[in-house]
Amino acid sequence: MTYFIGSLETLQQFFPAYDWEHARKSLDGGQAVIEKEITAELEAQLTAENVFIFTYEQALDFLNDPVQAGVWFE
Amino acid sequence: MSKDVNKLLTGARDVVLAAVDQAGNANPAGVGDTFPLLHLDYVDEQSIQSDEKKVSITEGGGNVLQAGSIASVNVKSLCGAGAAVQSAQKFKNANCNIYGFGAWQSHKLTNFLMNLETPIEGKKGGKELLAFSSEKMIRPDETLGNLGQAADAYAADVAYRLNNIVKNIRQENLVFAVYPYLGNFAQAAKLYDASDNRFLGTLYNGPIWNAAPLAGYNVLTFDGVNDYADFGDILNGDGLSDRIIEVWVTIKGADGTNIIVLEKIQNLATGNPGFFINRQPDNKLYFCLNDSATSAGVGLGAPVLQGTTVHMFIAIDRDTKTSIYFNGSTVGSSVATSGIGSDANANSLLIGKVQSIYGNFNLGALRIYNFASGNLPNDAALAAMAARHYNAEKAIFGL
Numbered sequence: 036m037t038y039f040i041g042s043l044e045t046l047q048q049f050f051p052a053y054d055w056e057h058a059r060k061s062l063d064g065g066q067a068v069i070e071k072e073i074t075a076e077l078e079a080q081l082t083a084e085n086v087f088i089f090t091y092e093q094a095l096d097f098l099n100d101p102v103q104a105g106v107w108f109e
Numbered sequence: 110m111s112k113d114v115n116k117l118l119t120g121a122r123d124v125v126l127a128a129v130d131q132a133g134n135a136n137p138a139g140v141g142d143t144f145p146l147l148h149l150d151y152v153d154e155q156s157i158q159s160d161e162k163k164v165s166i167t168e169g170g171g172n173v174l175q176a177g178s179i180a181s182v183n184v185k186s187l188c189g190a191g192a193a194v195q196s197a198q199k200f201k202n203a204n205c206n207i208y209g210f211g212a213w214q215s216h217k218l219t220n221f222l223m224n225l226e227t228p229i230e231g232k233k234g235g236k237e238l239l240a241f242s243s244e245k246m247i248r249p250d251e252t253l254g255n256l257g258q259a260a261d262a263y264a265a266d267v268a269y270r271l272n273n274i275v276k277n278i279r280q281e282n283l284v285f286a287v288y289p290y291l292g293n294f295a296q297a298a299k300l301y302d303a304s305d306n307r308f309l310g311t312l313y314n315g316p317i318w319n320a321a322p323l324a325g326y327n328v329l330t331f332d333g334v335n336d337y338a339d340f341g342d343i344l345n346g347d348g349l350s351d352r353i354i355e356v357w358v359t360i361k362g363a364d365g366t367n368i369i370v371l372e373k374i375q376n377l378a379t380g381n382p383g384f385f386i387n388r389q390p391d392n393k394l395y396f397c398l399n400d401s402a403t404s405a406g407v408g409l410g411a412p413v414l415q416g417t418t419v420h421m422f423i424a425i426d427r428d429t430k431t432s433i434y435f436n437g438s439t440v441g442s443s444v445a446t447s448g449i450g451s452d453a454n455a456n457s458l459l460i461g462k463v464q465s466i467y468g469n470f471n472l473g474a475l476r477i478y479n480f481a482s483g484n485l486p487n488d489a490a491l492a493a494m495a496a497r498h499y500n501a502e503k504a505i506f507g508l
């Protein structure tokens with residue numbers, strides 16, 4: 036499974052059927068995290084939209100990085 | 110040989126069915142599936158007693174069937190989790206209540222039509238005896254006493270395993286009990302409360318069911334990225350009733366990170382009524398109880414680092430103090446909680462997150478007991494209970 040982190044609006048366009056109500060969102064609600072299987076085509080499209088594509092460990096490190104204080108956690 | 114269970118169960122008050130097959134690991138979802146009948150209480154004299162001569166104890170004005178082995182029950186009528194409404198309609202003419210465990214337990218079924226494949230006359234002709242156990246509640250300080258010592262038997266012997274499930278869920282004062290270590294009963298996106306309340310939790314964003322250290326058991330892994338379980342607005346405290354919260358958890362998140370295990374609170378700040386358990390950034394496990402103005406927190410003095418499994422047993426006496434036991438032993442100092450008022454709030458009971466903070470850990474089991482004001486066991490009994498529960502289950506988690 037791959038973690039996509041990026042603009043909520045962008046991710047919603049790519050994955051309209053996702054359970055967005057229960058997805059993790061940034062404090063301002065503008066970004067979201069979802070888990071999906073990745074394909075080469077999808078990776079190219081999401082990268083072009085500035086969506087981060089992470090492994091689990093990368094996603095965990097990214098979200099817990101102190102620089103994300105005030106963005107992803109209080 | 111087939112029998113109409115409606116006749117057999119006339120007058121029965123409570124039956125617990127396990128949503129597992131004879132191997133203990135599958136969910137019956139269709140006609141013809143089998144699952145064990147675990148539990149039956151207070152059967153009318155004119156039904157099983159008079160027909161089958163199996164009753165040997167009279168208690169509380171009713172007849173209590175004795176514990177035995179476990180019989181196979183063949184589902185004649187389809188009653189899968191996805192057909193709850195349909196099932197309820199089918200079973201509307203109830204004179205007994207049938208509870209399911211696992212995938213079935215959110216449904217209180219009635220007048221359940223089944224064919225018994227096993228004659229209840231017993232082991233005549235090599236047939237298995239129909240199994241019943243007493244409905245009588247088991248005090249939390251007298252149960253969970255032999256699980257760990259017989260872990261091998263527990264894993265290998267389905268009957269032993271299921272009888273111990275019944276022992277677990279029939280405890281007095283038990284108001285919430287989830288047992289990921291028993292597996293997911295083929296419902297990977299749900300978490301079932303096995304207490305009489307039968308709360309149903311929903312797992313969001315895919316917590317993973319992984320193997321526990323002891324073969325045959327499971328843990329539920331919350332990834333710390335976005336996984337959590339939501340049980341809705343339940344278990345509001347009244348500020349007077351005492352409570353025990355007990356959890357088996359393995360910390361998986363990196364040292365120095367805040368790991369939310371359990372919470373029912375708006376956020377972690379003082380001034381929000383509710384409670385939470387977390388592994389704080391200083392790596393110490395911590396329990397906090399708040400009313401709208403005051404906070405009382407108690408924690409483990411030593412750090413609980415990544416990869417560590419602990420049994421956390423929190424005893425909250427609203428008249429005096431909150432004490433905490435780790436792995437069966439008391440640690441640290443108690444904190445006064447007599448001044449904490451009601452912690453009721455409108456928030457959901459969540460496992461794995463509070464607001465924007467998530468937890469990366471394995472959940473093995475979580476139990477909550479409520480006691481009327483002043484009825485929490487004394488310190489000696491609490492210490493014995495914490496130790497007994499730890500020793501009973503520690504083998505499952507590799508301790």
